[in-house]
Amino acid sequence: MQVLHAAWDGDMFYLWAESSTMPMTAARIRGRQSKKPKPRAHPFSLVGDELKAVFVEFSDEKLPDPTALETKTFLLPSTQKGPVPSPWLIREEDYSVAKATGLASWNIETLIFEPYLAFEFLLGLPEQPTHGFVFGSSLRFWIEVAKFSLELITRQQFAPAIREDDGSFQAAWAVVITGEDEERVRILSEAMPASCRSHNAETTPVEQLSSFVNRTADAFIRNSLDSTTLLPPRRGRRPKVVPLPEQWLNALSTDNHALVASPEDLNSFYTEIQTWLSQLQPAAPDAQFRTCFRLEPPPDSDSDSADAENGEEWGIHFFLQARDDRSLLVPAEAVWRTRSSTLTFLKRRFENPQEQLLTDLSKASQLFHAIESSLQTARPVGLELDAEQAYSFLLQSAPLLKQSGFGVLLPSWWEKPSARIGIKLKLTPAQEVTNGKVASHALLGAKGIIAYDWAVAVGDETLSESEFEQLARLKVPLVQIRGEWVELRPDDVETAIKFFKKKHNRGEMTLGEAMQLGFGAGNEAVETEVGLPIVEVEAEGWLEDMLNSLSEGVKITPVKTPRAFHGKLRSYQKKGVSWLAYLNKFGLGACLADDMGLGKTIELIALLLHERAGKQVNKLAPTLLICPMSVVGNWQMEVERFAPSLKVMVHHGADRHTGKIFARKAKKHDLVISTYALAHRDEETLSNVSWRHVVLDEAQNIKNPAAKQTQAIKKFVAEHRIALTGTPVENRLSELWSIMDFLNPGYLKSAKHFRTNFALPIERYRRNERAELLRHMIQPFVLRRLKSDPTIIKDLPEKMEMKVYYNLTKEQASLYEAVVAEMMVQIEYSEGIERKGLVLATLMKLKQITNHPALFLQDGSPLPGRSGKLARLEAMLEEVLAEGDKALIFTQFAGMGVMLRHYLQEKLGCETLFLHGGTTKKQRDAMILRFQTDPHGPPLFILSLKAGGIGLNLTAANHVFHFDRWWNPAVENQATDRVFRIGQRKNVQVHKFICIGTLEERIDQMIERKKELAESIIGAGEAWVTELSTDQLKEVFSLSQDAVEPMD
Template sequence: MVALRIRLTPRGHLLCEPSADAPALDEAVAGRLGEAFARGSGDGLLRLGAAEASQALPPAFVWWRDFASRYVAALCGQAAGAGDERDLPEIPAPAEGELASLVLTAPMMPGAEYLTPQVLRDLWEAIGTSLAAALARSGAGLQELLRRLNPAWTVVGRVHFNLAENRRDPEAPFAFMATYAAQLSAQGRVQHLPLGQALREYGGAENRQRLLSLLLPVHRAAENCAWLRAVVENGEIYHPLRWSPQEAARLLTSATELEQAGVVLRMPAGWQAGRPARPQVTATVGTRAPSKLGLDGLLDFSMAVMLNGEALSEAEVAGLLAGTETLVLLRGRWVEIDRERLGPTLARFRAAEDLARAEGLSFAEAMRLLSGTSLGREVEDPAAAEWSRVTAGPWLAETLRALRTPEGDGIDPGVALRGTLRPYQKAGVQWLHLLSGLGLGACLADDMGLGKTIQVLALLLVQRQRAEGKRQAPCLLVAPASLLANWSAEIARFAPDLRARILHSSAMPTEEIQRFTAAEAAALDLVITSYGTLLRLPALAEIGWRLAILDEAQAIKNPGAKQTRAAKALQAQARIALTGTPVENSLSDLWSIFDFINPGLLGTARQFTSYTKGLADRGHNPYGPLRELTRPYILRRMKTDRTIIADLPDKTEVTAHCQLSQRQAVLYARAVEDLARDLESADGIRRRGVVLATLLRLKQICNHPSQWLDDGQWAEADSGKLARLREIAEVVAARQEKMLVFTQFREATEPLAAFLAGIFGQAGLVLHGQTAVRQRQALVRQFQESEAAPFFVLSLKAGGSGLTLTGASHVVHFDRWWNPAVENQATDRAFRIGQKRNVLVHKFVCRGTVEERIGELIATKRELSDAVLTSGEEITLTELSDEALLRLVALDLTTAMRE
């Protein structure tokens, strides 16, 4: 068995590649698919849709196989009478609306966010191009080529089973006739002939193969349909037949088997979607606002049995259930009845109505009914959903509309926010405000760089503003320790009036943290802590928070992890999860995040696993109900969205604060001690050399101890910067975007490339001073054009100028040059003419070290900055006094150490 996944790239290409967490495929099947997709998307889809039709495959492969099979099926339907079989008929792509519907049915898979009707249209054309090339290479005809791929596609035309109403014959009110598609008319319409005529047209030994190919679907269907087998064996299939309602019902019951075998069904013109009218149990939920907020809020519920928009009387419903026929004539039209499904559905809705009248229907159960999921029920029949429909009443419909299409009108934190919200950010704040006001949880899953932080801060300011001076419960925010400084900086920048406290050893003594009480929390607007501190401080779970907010919420995707359990134990009126990684990637991850923000909405872990098991085998759009259930609580905006891009600046720069590992802190402190000792006896040129050597040593230690010690280890646990780089790179990899990583040290390029290769699952590119000049343009071309080169590690001197690397939308400065002009020049390798995406720049800075202090000098240009900046903005520290220099490089152990 081979673990294989299918991935859609941002450029609309399909890749089939090994992946450790992908489902296992038969080795032979995986080999064939891998080889075909390696030649291109068209070849891969042709192989998948035409040759692997009978293979058991994972959901994403099944979906793409169904898409490709549509092409092959259309081809076979047009093959008859299309001329020389060496000429490939033109197969037009499905209509725009049909392609848009297909996009909505796509399963969760890597790159699903890039799926659009245009991408499907391009891939449809790629199948045709690959098939034409294969036809030319084969030297054979179309039929032979299809036979080599899969014998099931060798049918020249299609057999049609035609059912019509015949109301002039009360004893046999239906007529049946089997026809076949002989050829296409000039208008592209299929011309039908009675199947019996095929016996005459294809008579003779020379046409025997064509006749067998034509009848193959019928014989294949007869293997599973006893009634059809009898009709074929006695020759009735070749003649028009008078049918009773019971005989017509047999055809309806066998519709799936017949269509899967390749037989086309044509039903009476008055039957919508090829089926007679069906009574539907309908319900309306949420006509009025609930009596209380949250998932336990109680909603009203009313039901009826409808037929084509008209309510049936109790007597009519009782009569339908009491009969035995599948087809019943009611109100002058034929009605299809499946009592095994209609009866239980009716009983379930009546029970829900009785419960709603007595106690009220919970918001969570109402949402499950509305979306069509059946979490929590032991027995589930997906087909039963066809016999029922739940609609939202006025209050619930308006609420869901506001959640699904948030707008920013009316949201304004005023002067308390020292910044301007962009329109999509206002919409995000409005959405968070509405959900939290309803006592419901939210997952803000915006792309990295779209401003999740400022949206949360604006929400807190809006809620404080609308409290009109009334004291509110405090909010708790939990984030990775490496991001606490970022939150502190953003609060100081955008919301300095918020009463916030960082509950972490980097900001306050451990003894004070342990003594933290609910009374202290009540005096604050926001308490910020790390996942590690949350584990060590169970008192936080005993405080009643207004909002519990998790940053980088992928930290709780593992339901069994201790920090996940600690987060879910928090008591809050509403919960918010922030993540730049789409939650659709894994269904179990989705459940864990929802179990935090809206506990119980997706049922228990066991119920959810049972529900999602084999989801891809449940017919058309199997993921629709789950998407519908979760959509109101997930807000996902991407930088590739034109409405977002048009509103964003071209380049966004953020400081990525990093903590030191214990090993880094020890080496850093030792270096500062050595500097202090050497300064006592050094002067002149020797002093300048000591200072420069120490600064270089400190920079290397901040990067990684192994860079200074030259031991070749480069363990991730030894460097806070590597930990931060992983957090950023994992998001970039999940989005299938590209990144540049700059370092001023050539010796760091290869270890960084090896580290990133483990995250991206494939090797990237490296360029430094020793890279041959003639190779550099080839590396640039490879990075720009190849989707197999996800990252580029460059030394700042060699790669910081003269190169165009607009394939990247992320730039990481792993260490600082301390010259803004040089750094900006390197950033502009990605941010230049030809760049169509927003560029997000991450500048790594170790907290509590010389990196942080010089970063502050560059950013603020205060008096000391003016004293040490040359006209070229190069930081020159050798002229500082001993006292000022030691202050600059001193280690602030409290803020520098990470957990």
Template sequence: MECSTIATTADTHHPLGLHALWRPGAGLSLWHGADRPDPALPEPIAALLAGRRFSTRVAVIGADGRRDFAATATLGVTAAVVFLDATRSLSTHPELAWYRHLLDGVRRLVAAGCVTPAVSSADGAALVRWQPVTTPLWRSWSAVMWGAAPDVIAGNNADPRAAVDDLVAELTDHLCRARLTTVGSGAHRFGFIDALLPGAPGDAVPTSRAGAASAAWLAWQNSAGGDETSVVFRLHEPDESDELPGPGAGSLWRFQVCLRSVEGDLEPVVPHRLDPADLDRVTTDLANAVTAFGPLRQALPDRTTLDYLLTTDTVAELFADGVSALGQAGFAVLLPRTIADVRPALSLTGRPVVGSPRRNAMVGLGAVRDFQWRLALGTGGDAVTLTDADIDELARQKGDLVRVRGIWMRADGAALTRAAGFIAAQRVAAAAGTAPDMGELLDLVTGDEERTGVPVTAVSGMSWLDDIADAGSLRPPALPNAELADASLRPYQQRGFEWLTHLAGLGVGAVLADDMGLGKTVQVIAVLADEHRRHPGDAEALPTLVVCPMSVIGNWQREIARFAPELTVTMHHGQQRPAGSRFTEHHRDTDVVITTFATATRDRALLAGHSWRRIVVDEAQHVKNVNTAAAKAIRTIPTEHRIALTGTPVENRLEDLRAIIDFVNPGLLGSASVFRARFAEPIERDRDPAALRHLTRLTRPFILRREKTDPAIISDLPAKDELTVRANLTVEQAALYRAVVDELMEALKDKEQRVLRRRTVLAALTRLKQICNHPAHYLGDGSPITRRSGHRSGKVELLADIATTLVDEGDRALVFTQFATFGEMLAGWLGGLLSTDVPLLHGGVSRTDRDAMVTRFQSDDGPPVLVATLKAGGTGLNLTAANHVIHVDRWWNPAVEDQATDRAFRIGQQRDVHVRRFVCVGTLEERIDDMIHSKRELSALTVSTGESWLGDFGNDELYELFALRDEAVGE
């Protein structure tokens, strides 16, 4: 290995021929220049390097770009600091001068306290070291230093920037420890501080705590340097002198460059007043700013300053992205306080008609003669309402930064454009005589800006639409307590009475959708009695027509006689009902006419030939299918007001909700096809929250729904517990089940059968449900319920155990099935099992026999069990004598099943109600039950489920759903 010794000279002004290079992980390497391979060194340097040999050969690239191997001597950071200080009076190569300048900068950094501890890891140990606080000023200084690095430094490192950062880190740690020489070990509370003192190895933080310590010190570092900056930008609004030449060219904004003083004052930068070093630092900062926010490159320069002149489009970009980007690069940006972020909004104002009729037209403009849309920027007292001229001017400006009447504002330009287009379209419609009615206006007010472009935030002078826009619902005034003959309304019923009365006064239809058993009938009777009392002897008063199922027609007659005996009631039902002129004579001076759906359908022309104050449709789910004869007939009957009563406004589909709302407020939700595209498909298929939100806002004002389970509604109703009871199939049932599934899958392979696919699937579903009930139900062969060997059905066996137990305990039960034939089988068999008469309520029972059956069951000595079909016994009946409800088979519609359960769980029930729903293990019943429960999540306004959707499944999906599992058959 080639070596050289150190020669000395006493001349301290002798040029120093040494080159220097900091090598990460090694130190400061020194070597002689090629022109003086073995020079004599000045005395101070020779003394420092005494005993060191230039022996390690390192490949270096000289200033001339040539690569050579030099014999080097390497100094650690402590010796390097002493060496650099010793060269200050000497003439040196450029890199040594640069290293000295770097050392001076780090010294100033440490003296200012811009340092923080940091945790790093090496060979599995956590090392504590000092490092700089990376403030914007430090980053700027670092960039300047790096930009001035000599070629020897830049050319002799694979990653020159990393090498410089490594030297800064080593110098910072060394200089910090050197300043702490007077701090004694152990003179502090925290052990890790010893690792920051001179001579400490640095390994003081357990590895398990290293992460937390590092995060804490990093937070300290960020807070220590977060507010420091050198260059600050300040934006000034343009004035008339800042206009660009040319028509419509726009304005120029001054983006002023300022310096923040130590005291925090801002001074605009005047280039000729800065010394060269400060000017160099500022221009470096501006270069970094341009890198951070690129649009500054296109800014026009100002000849006398360093300011940027920005177009309005560039300023809009500055607001949107530039302020954040410059802030992340360490620059503060000051914006004019006068420029506010404003949200465009629409307002709707109307004027009432003088001399409007006593009762408003339903969902028409009614008392509103004229209305006007206004577009405003901002809200509250600071809002600026735009004139037509303002809107036209905004259309020309474009962009998100606009000037209105000399005031600059930030607003969503695209939204402004859409809103301006909407207002223009409304003007055209008004001029053409096709301005929207109240239903269409409600749709616009409650929508999610899809048609208006911006939200509608204020409505005034628009009758009931004011309340909906302000509170999302109608706000009926408080009324004196309803006066009824034999009862006082509960608080929630009083609110329902006030709500119905308010909507009637507005001419707006209502859907009263309280849970079954909360007294919807008595709330309507309270409205009828109140109107009768307020308008006694009114010769122009029209009667109310009540249309209801045959099962509850007697209940309406009895309830009116009980609570409002002053009302005259006539029944329009049966073979002896009057027709023609006899109808008019018979119902003269009548307050309420009660009829059934079937009668209303047959007497459609007769009822439509008379005028009615209102129509009340009880169990309104009967008119959910608009194509049925009953629905068509009832919609043709002229009336001033419509009320629909239903235990739930939705059953199988959202289309059912549309049908009921369309009955009370025609046209409110649009046609069936429009509703399907806007609401039903997005909600049912896509679970679209925006569509659901809009539908809720649109329908909420006209639907009043309270639930029995809400303690705020009714606190004295007993508890209801619901349980899904699982039964096994018998071997006989399992064999029949498999045969039907196999037959179905084989039929679906037939191409011709695919045309009737849905019918085939639903027919198989019915047969499988019959098998799950009992083999005799499916076979229809009149075979017995049980054989000597035992039960033939797991469900029937469970029913036998439950029925005998509850009867022994003095309880009573309702047993529901959707099949009349199976109900007949159960009623006879249960009667024998319990040694008592078990009545069967089905659709073929006459009204007289039905009423007698209900009265007997409700009596104290009535039968312990009543079997009923869902269709006949699921609505309109009060059967609170039962405190057990058993659904033997399933309709797969939670709404229908809940209505049936509410025959027992309603006002008047004194005992806790126990609900059991039977399903067979390992069959389609269990899997559909799981699916149904998962669909309850969409709340009262969303889809429950029927059975028809099963017809849309593919063959593989159907087999997966229908196939019998191994666990289906019991031991």
């Protein structure tokens, strides 16, 4: 595992990393130590190419690699053994170094970033790092500051300035912090982790934050200008001495930032610029109130036409507005009526209100010059404007006043898209519904499915050519039409006139484009062709029904639970089945993205049964399910449990069918299960069948669109496609694009188009409007329900117990069979206490093997890829972490707990606690406190069953994993009750691992058959197993063929 840290020194940004693969203790200092020892090399920080590889792992391919490495000195919490590692790196044997005894200086090799590269790098980092990496608190802090800096830039909260440093002056762009942003600076500064100052402790948090924001903004703006000059080319001869104002403006867009002049001239010019910049700040920014301007249109006209001349006067009214309660407005009239320096209004006190109002109005007049006229009166309360002035205020001055910290209240219609000239689209299906189908996944992007007509609209009204010409002749920017105010932009008016002259208002579009329009996503192609925004969309026929049904909050007609379904569907699961069936009706791909444990598996099984309950069941093609190898067995068991009437075929293993034989066999089954690994390898074979559905379980496995398995899967022909995943987006939006492109090819256009229009604007530049647009576009195709949803919680039991089935690896199976063969010979020829001991020893060895070969062999060998159980646990914990949940993991082997802790921290990149019999009370209490109370603390807690089975309250967790089984319900329930007890506010999911075809499955079946008598018959512990006959033991211990992960 590698933990990434960051530092900023006012000029440069530094990245460094700790590694779990390096020694945790520093080399001892030989000889006598001085009172001020020299900094030593940090023992477990990455250096050289390994550090550069971190940048490559997370950087955008278009960013240049920072090649410079520099050793910097950091002051870190330390002990005599060395620096204290980050919590994620503290190993079981390192608890003694976890508590610092003081601070010490350490030399650390860092990767150096100039401000622009640092800015782009930070903004490009994912919310969650890839496995094996952790973002330390310092790096996460600078990511948030970079987002803040970008937000200021996008809001144009910057101005040209001069930076002074030890008597030298440089042209620079500086951010302008006003109003609410000042509070955000304070909050961010107070939240700065101490580790951010470990390299630069002399500066305050505010100074560090301000310098970072200003330097990154300056670098970004300069890069955007790309040497564009801010002044027109000089005519004539260039003077020997370029005037300072000209130097300054030129230096704002070039690499030469320095200003050259005499010290007196530089200081004078610097003072002038600072005075000018101060005008951007509202008076008394720390005051409890501010001046606010409210624009009010003329009174409504009774006319039904565009009000003849629209000559009525607009008004701006002045108020004082409380900063902590924006609804509290004190009219200027009330301010002038007060006769003291204190105004009391609605039980609030305002100090020096008259002085504040006049000062603010003077500053505001420099941003909106019309305010100057009001200052000619002794007690200004507002001013009147004509339509041109009101339009200028709306378009230009209001944003400037807001940025400068003033309050501005505008009419609600101003921000509406319909408040300008636009077009209304009428969508009509060009193809009728045939046999319940209107499209397949291939037709979603095909032309000719939808026809459209367009008409010019102003506000909510469609206008004829003559009506529009009458409106255009008014030549005013704001008009009132039938009670609604509308903006008439000159360019829009000209475009509309050209539109009427073309006499061409028809066209065709794809079903996908029509759906995007219907869900409020707009259509850039149509808007570009017409030159006007789409302000309203109206659909007809089956398209109207479909758009209405798939809109948020609109109910889809529910389907009944199939008779062949063995079990009961919860209400939200019925809705999921109905939703899948409805999208299937139109051939549209669907992504079921419910939280783990809500039942995605049984919803798909119910869908297959629902389809086969129809009259044309014999005509249905088989469904292909692609899933990870670790869940193939789980799917088999779930189908057998809930839908035994479905015919299932598993396509895996060395003896699997291929070619025509496979196609013939597949058509005789309802469900064919295969794996991602075979999707590419057997692409030709799997392509020989036209499938009813192609279903991807854990669909995040196709997050890489360039991967061969992803490309192969997208080629499979099916009437309908379904993706099942609890994490549709793990790190990058490109993962969502890949899943959506599988479900509905072409809907989100090409990967390049998606990256340019959505991924970069959202991930790097945090453009909320693009995120909202994308949400509208994918909403019809993604159904995500959370365990925390009120409608879901009421439908769930407080505790859900689930069995998790898995297969053994070939190595596990070989060890298992060898142990059974050896031990059964000894058991058969023993009796009494010796026999009981041998049976228990066999049971213990087989448990160790099903956990992991390394636990049985005790050889310290690597863990990855050798245990089916561990692979399944890892996959499930990924979902737990993605959903922000916490989990307990019980094992009866302390050695397994140590292995799990190291493995999960390395693979999942999160701190994992481990409580066992050797844990001291002090350590135990500290672990429990962190797990229970720290929202950013370790989300996973491993407990040995005996040490964690009693006396603990761990209600912060809502998942319990029984990694290995005690085979006694009372003992397991006692462990589960660490979570499911008084104080638990969430529904608890209990996961019990069972290996198919082994003692785990057979003993589970025995317990299930006698569940009501389990405690009395089985008793405490596992001694009851020793009472079984030798033949019964052979049956329990034997390994069946389906227990092993098939080899390709």
